[in-house]
Structure formats: C-alpha cells, structure tokens
Amino acid sequence: MDGSSFPESERRVKSGPHVEKKLNAAFVRKAGPGRHADGGGLYLKVDPSGARRWILRTVVRGRRRDFGLGSANLVSLAEAREKAFELRRIARSGGNPKVRTREDEGKATTFEELARQVHERKFKDNANNGKHIAQWLRTLETYAFPTLGNLAVSEIHQDDIETVLDPIWTSKPETARRVLQRISAVFDFACGRGYRATGNPASGMLGSMRPQRQKPEHFAALDYHDLPDLMEKLNGSNVVGALALRFTILTALRSGSVRFAEWEHFDDTLTEWTIPGSLMKSGEEFVVPITTHARDILMVVREHRTKSSPLVFPSPSNPRKAISENTMRKLLQSHVQGVTVHGMRAAFRTWAREDAMAPDDVAEMVLAHAIGSKTVQAYNRAKLVHERRKLLEKWGMWVMGEAYKYNDLADLDREAGRRAIKMYADE
Template sequence: MSKLTALSVKAAKEPGRYHDGDGLMLVVKSPTSRSWLLRIQVNGKRRDFGLGSLSKVSLSEAREKARETRALYASGVDPVLERKRKLAEMLQTPSFETAARAVFEEHKHTWKNAKHRAQWITTLETYAFPHIGYVRIDEVTGPMIRDAVISIWLTKPETARRVLQRIGTVLDWAHAKGYRDQEAPLRSVRKGLPKQPRTESHFAAMPYADLPAFMAQLSEKDSVGRLALRFLILTAARSGEVRLATWDEIDEDGKAWRIPGERMKAGKDHHVPLSDAAIAVLDTLRPLRAENNLIFPGIRKGKPLSNMTLTKALRDLGHGDVTVHGFRSSFRDWAAEQTTLPGDVVEAALAHTIRNRVEAAYRRTNYFDKRIVLMDKWAGFLDNTRSGN
C-alpha cells in the first residue's frame, strides 16, 4: 500500500528520502530541491531512475511513471535507453540506430549473399545499438565506438572488427548525408584498442560478400591510389605487380596483361586476362600515359605508387582492419564457393606455383582461356549493378 499522500508530500521539507512503496521515493535535498526517484532491483543489481522534479511531477504522475518504468524493465527494455531513443527520434538528426537501418535498407539489395545481409544488421543490433543506438548520429564519438566493441574485441575478434567496420560505414553515410561534420574516426579508435590475438598467420581479408559494396564505395571517387586498388582486386594480382605495371605490358588487342618474370614471385612470366571492368580502369588512366610509362605513377615524377598509398585508400574508406594482399584470399574464397571451375584454374589465376614437382614438370597449360571466363565472372560479381552473378 502506498505510504505517501498529497498532504505528506507537500509537508516534506526536511532533507531525506520519503518512501511511497515499490521503490518509488521522494528525495528532498532542501525545501526547494525535491525530486522523484525510482529504485529497481534486477538480477541483484540496483538501478535508479529519476522521474522528475516535484514542481513538475505530482504524486499521481510519479506513480504512473514508476509503473510504466517497471513494465518496460519487466519486458526487457532499458527505460533509460528507451527514453533517449524516443528523444532522438523526435529530432531531425537521426539516432545511430535510425541511420544504421537506413543504410541497411539502401544497401541490402546489393548484397546477394543472404547470410551476409542478415548478419550486417543483426551484429549492430546485438553489439552496437545497446551502446550507441539512441545517440544522435552527429554526437557519436570515438570513445563511444571503442566502448561499444571493447567487450568483444579480444574474445570475438573477427566479429568485433566487422562491427567496427559497419559502425564506420554508418557514420560515413551520415557524413555524406550532411548529418555529421566528420567521417568515422576509426583510425584513432583502433589505436585505443588492445592488440588482438593472432590465431592465424594469414593476411586479414575482407569477406568476399562485402566486396561488391566496397567496390561501389571505391568507385565513388577516382584517384591513382583508388584506381590501382580497383585494378588489383579485379585482377587478383599482388601489390608490387600492380604498382610497377607499365603500359608496354598491356596487350590491348588481346585484352591481357603480361607481367614479366622478374616481377613475379615465381620468377616466370604471368599472363592475366583483363575483364571489361579492368580495361575501364586503364582507360581512365590513359591520359597519364603521355608523360609516364607507369600505369599507376606516384607523386614524384618517374616513381611508382607506394604500397602505403593502397593501404591508405583502404583506411580512408574505414577498412584498415584488412590488408591489400588479403583481396587475393577473398578472390580465392569466392572462386571456391561461387564457381564450379577447377581449383587448378584458380591457382593459375593467382600465379601460384605447383608444389608437386612431377606434376609441374608435366603441366603444359596455364588455363588462359578458362581464366578469361573466371575473371569475367569475378568482375561481374564485383559489379553489384549487374544481375545474374
């Protein structure tokens, strides 16, 4: 039974706590500072919720607010987060959750992998929304992002990296829409996180299902670094092979790129079939050919593009957690899971040497014709505007 009455509330002037029952109390600090407080015990943990000043909230209103708050908590909803979420929805600038769902709606049709499509939003719902879902998108800070992933950064490293990457995608979208003055501060966030344990020595690779969206993002702006990275992904080549590529290595009629043996890891010439998408990258760079034989020239005249330029292109787009070399792994995984071409064809496309010396001695083909089909399929998969891939 409730203990307070309208008269007793009005008379409560001495500092202290005046209990109404079921955790509701009037906290009096002075005759002019009196407010309502609800205390709830859940799973052994105490939670206090301020319900407003007595000058604005009457006893009956405080009881109703207390009842609503208890009901929310009983249904598994945090009343504080719910209150902040509703407040954010009232504002013109969306909350992080609203923005994330908008990004998901805009991009989900470009993700052909159903599992990836489902995981993109569920990982944010599980790990990001409880921490920053209610926060206005222009008020999400680096420390908030770090706090959202720190609990799983060491225990679920791959999931944590993906959550961080997706948070960055949402913030970059908000920047492009004019909701934020800055892009995602992921570089500084990563600096503030502990080093993750290494479970494998493999190069960190982007899941191939994420690549069509990444290629679309990469194509939004043309720079030598971004074009080089697009060409590298389209050809599944190594960084050094791309950065040092020259125009006289390109067979325009045969739509092929001949990489001389001295620049190949195996020391043998490697012929790469060029898809229409790869040719389009070269066409964009063709105006630079008159002053430089390097396809991807660096800032200093006559010098090639640095490896850090490709890494920077990744970081600038919020993908500093993957490596440039890792795109070869992405290509290999895609070929294994999404095509029926033999593994030998894929290995030839990657210019991998045959470890079995006897088999290597008898092999006389480089599967060039089959690799034309493979690289065309790869380009089609990467181009999310094309259907049927």
Template sequence: MGKLSATAVKAATRPGRIGDGDGLFLVVKPSGSKSWMVRVQKHGTRRDFGLGSASKVSLKIARERAREVRTWVELGLDPLFERRKAQGIPTFREATARVLAQHRKTWRNEKHEQQWLRTLEAYAFPHLGNVQVSEITGPMIRNVLAEIWLAKPETARRVRQRIGTVLDWAYASGYRESEAPMRAISKGLPRQPKKDGHYAAMPYAKVPCFIPRLRERESYSRLALEFAILTAARSGEVRHAVFEEFDLEARLWTIPRTRMKANREHVVPLCDRAVRIIERCCELRIRDCALVFPGQRLRKPMSDMTLTKLIKEMKEPYTAHGFRSAFRDWVSEETQHPSDVAEAALAHVVKDKTEAAYRRGNLLEKRRVLMDDWASYCCRGG
C-alpha cells in the first residue's frame, strides 16, 4: 500500500520529493508544478524516469506506470525504448523529416537541405522509407549502399553519412535499442577506387589562349565561365549571382554570407573586363529576372553541369572549379603578390587563430591590384 493519497497529492505545496514507496515520488517544484518520477536501481546502476505531470496523471495511474517501468528493468528492457515503442516508432521517412526540421537552422541555405533530401529519396527511401527505425539492420543499410558504392562512390558516402545521422537521432531519441553499425557496414563493402581529391585544373599558362576561344560565341554560360575565371570565384557563387549584388561604379561584387562556403560575406573587386561582362548581362537581362546568368529555364540559375558541358564541348579535360587552382598557382609562381592576399581573394578561411587575429581586414585594395594583374594576364591572348 502506498504512503500517499489523492488528497495528500493535491495538498502538497512544499518544494521537494514526497515518496509513495517502491521508488515512486511526487516532485513538487518551487513554481508549484507537480510531477511523478520513479527511481529504479539494478546491478548498482540507478536511473530516474519521469511519469508525467501530476495535474494530468492520477496517483493510481502513476503507480501503474511505476510498476511497468520496474518490470521492464527487471526483464532487462530499456524503459525509454519501451515507452517510445508504445507511443509509436517512426519510419525512416518520418524520422528523416524530424531530423531535417531540427537541423534546418544550422544549415547555410535551403539548397543543402534539398540535396540532403534528394539523395535519401533516390537511394534510401525505396528500401528503408517505410521501415520503422527500430527494425533497420546493418545488412539492410549495406544493401542500400552496395547498389551505388562503386558506381557513384561520392554519392554513396553521402548516403551512408545521412542514413547514419537519421539512425543516430533515432537511437538518441529512444527509438532504437542500439546504434547503427555504420563502421562495420563500411568494412563489409568493397574498397572504392582512390582519387587524388583535386579538381582538374587548367595550367595557368593555357588560360590566355583559352579566353579568346570562350569569346568566339556569346552565351550566358560563356560569359559566366569567363567571369568566374577573372574573379577566381566558385562556380556556384557566379551562377547564383543577382544584379543587386553589384556596384559597377565602385567596381565591387558583394556576395552575401548565405551564399558563401565559409558563411561570411565576401567582397570581390572587379577588373574592367568583369565589369563589361556584367554590363552586357544588364543589356541581355530577362524581364523580372534577378539572375545575372540565368539558365535555360526562365528565371532559374544555370546548373553546374552547364559549365562542365561547355568545357567538354571545347575539348578541355578540366573543371570550372579548377580555374581557382590555376589562379593560385599563377600567384605563387609568376608574381610577388603576398600569399595572404591570394587566400583572401579565394575567400579561404584562415585556420590559425593567431594569424587570423592579425588579418581581420579584407585587404580589398591589395586584392584589387591582384585581380587587375590576373585579368591582364588572362586577357593578353586576345
């Protein structure tokens, strides 16, 4: 027989814990709110489990829930997991939605969330989407990855990481009894072919001959690629550029931090040719379109594949991103411009905190001279 009564529960006002027996306590907080808690000990380990608010859970129900928790512990079961099970364990698709909602505020932009979701929709959901997270096993995950592990190695690694993130959330939330064996799964897959990890870069000595070839015809993709080369910007920064980011009178392009890899605003000084490209895009501007370099679909940015396709059509085995490496090599081997100015031009983050403290300025005027010199080098062929 318990020590408490319904009347005593209602009358309790003094902050603290009031025991009912067998580990069940009424917890009274300084604010006056009351809740139930059961303490269970087994093999020298003590754990406390909340049973709900006393305003919603009666003394009788609290005792029943306490007995249930004690029984689970005696049977070697995890009360948190069993309670989640009773409440309904989400499917992998439902768990993914909750993870995305929780991570949304931490991501730089919506594009990252879309990429996250697309990979799981394409490769994980067909196999795991309707399976409860508690039922997903290592072999099931391995089968998902095995289909793309060698054919699409980079995508497969991303899918593996994202499946692991969802199942880690499920374990931490009490929906799984154990963590997903991601390390063992990776060991059970064949070794992926190694890559050098670098983007194929055109040697800087070839760039002056490449620029005139770009100008043989006019298109948004050709203008965008030349602009990317002259500014040493990432292709995504160029493809998503909008007119309001440019101050042509000051010859500046201000990229907001939401579009930057390092999540910091980046100001790019523009050479004369870069300014002329933007002016030409103003002349070609599509009505009600903010994009400087729109894609084939109206008012939508061109895809990264557009620039890749252009370079392939020009019979060159390089990537758009590789021109940033060409710029960096040129600075190091052909000029006296300081390394920190080149790194600032590339919007690289300084990893050394002490060094970063002395480089808080954006070195804008020094970078303007550097980018003008780079433009002169690139355009000397035509």
C-alpha cells in the first residue's frame, strides 16, 4: 500500500525533527488507537479494535511507500526497528523492499488478523444478507481463533486445522464444514499474497476427514392443516410482529424480504409488490401479487404509518429500523414450539402439492425459487403473475379458514380440469 491509503487525519504528522526510537515496549502494549511514530519512518498503527501492527513509510525509487512489518503481537519493537532499518537500506540502494516483505510478512501476520482482513474485503460492498456476513466471522471467532488466532499464517499446518475441526466434525457437521471453508478462504488469500510458500493447508482436507453420517437438519414446518388455527390466534393481535408474521405466511416469502419492505416498493393500489434485488436471496428483482388478505394487512398497517420511517413493519422502539429477525420467531414459537418462520414456506409447498395440486413451476415461482437449469432460466421470461395470484388467493382462503370459499374455488378448478380432459378426448 502507499501513503494515500492513510486517512487525512493520520497523514498529518507534527512538524519538526523525527527523533529516533521514541517508543518503548510498555507504550507499544498499551497505546490507544491511532498512528504512533518511533522515528525513521517506523510507525505503530493501532486500530479501534485494539489490533496493532508495524508500518514503515519510506521512499522507493522516488515514490513514498508504506510497508507492513507485521503484527505487534508477533514482532517486537526491537525486531520492527531491525526490519525497518533493513528495508530502508534496500530502498536507498535502489532495490524493492516489497520483495523482502512478501517473504517475511506471512511470519509476522497472525491468522486472526488476516481473517479479519479477508472478511472486510469479501463483504465490503455487500449490504445484502447481514446475518450471513456476521456469521462468516463469528464462526471463526468461536471455533478457529482460540487455536489458530495468534499463530503466524506461514506456520500453520494441516494438523493445526484438524485440532479446530475434530471436536465438531460429527457433532456439528454443517458448522464444521463452514468453518473449514472459511479457513480455506483465508489461506487462499494468504497464498495469493505470497505469505505462504507451502500452499493452502486446508486444501483436500474435506476428503481426508472421517465421514459425517448425520443428516442435515431442515427448517421445522407446521402441518398446513394446522395453519387456520394459528392464523386465528394471530388475528387477535395488531402488534407489528403479528401483522408481519401473518403477511409473511400469506405471501410465502422469506422473513428478510418482509422485514425490510418499504412503502415505495408497492404500487398505489397495494396489489403488487416489487421487491428490489438487494432484498432477495437471488439478488434479482421479484414481483409479488398481493392478494385480498395480504392487502387487508397492509391497509391496517398503513393507517398507523409514521412519516419518520419508510418501512412497512418498523421496530416499535425505533421506527427507523426494521423489526428484529427474532420478533416473528418468538411470536410464532409462543403459539407452536419448535416451528420456524422459514418453515411456513415448506408448509405452503406441501399444501400446493398435496391439496391445491398446483403446477410445480407456479408453486416454485411463488417461493422465488429458480426453475430449471440456467439455460432454461435464461429463456423463461414468464413471471406467471396471474397464475401465482390465483394460487396465493387460494392459499389465503386456506390459512384464514375460509373453507366454504376455498372448496367452491377448488370445485371450479376440478370441473375446469374435467372439461379440458373431455375436450382433448373428443378431438
């Protein structure tokens, strides 16, 4: 990196001569956030998180450059001064200190420091799926950092990683695989930067670990026959959590899309909802037909809308923020223990197949699932809005316990099907 990477506030250094060897070991351990000069272009950089590292600023072939000399947890003040002196000597002789630092930096960078760098770079411009972004680092903090965190990235071997994975490999198989995947991503980055000469120690480990026999757990779903009773209980409350949960069930969408829905995403008549790609798992815009019962909920919510928030279901404590992801889950489990909000989508899919006998492509499109191969998706421009509206209207009748309406509509569908079969047979 070069000098322009420092914020302006950090590039301002007090005028006057730079006294050599201004720092001491005690100060290095306790220094607060900021950039602290030792002299001769050597600085201790302390992040707000408390992470501290050495940086040398010097001139290389007429241009000012900054070179990382490693973590202050691994490189002592004396070692940092020695490295700085050597790199300044290389620069003065016309050489390139970067060649030397790439060889040494892996020995002076801890796994935790590099993992946090990878996490920041990986998700820097990605505001979607904040839960996944947080979990990416949290799994490493929980399982990997206690063992690997303070080790230099150049000195970690496969047996070190096995020490991390072995206790959870069969007891938490999905978590263990994710931890391995994220550890591997950190070492891919280390190898790309030249911090390791022996390659990625996590490569090939998935095939060499013992079998994981535990089947993956699925989201707990409520039997669709029990949904009318649940909705009857929820209808007795107009708190934002209950309204959001009812709307989520009626639209069969993921809770994240509902939690962050804004009024500007709906048309004026509240009959169509255009969800921006940033709120969809697929990353693509999705149009949702709003049915009778879902619209009724929006009408109730709109009566209590506040100008301070663009959100349809804002947090009661802070209208500028969406309701917590736990709000609907806790409310649902207060009525039916062990069931998840995501499981409502599974209930819809089972109902669509077993009771409504809906075409698979229509049911899958309601759930915003990709249909067919990528080639098929590229040529399938049909959004099936009319078909989805019809299916969701029937779903609304079912979950709201309107059996008389639902059965009449189902009879009409069956009669239309019989007529179509007879016409085909007569041709």
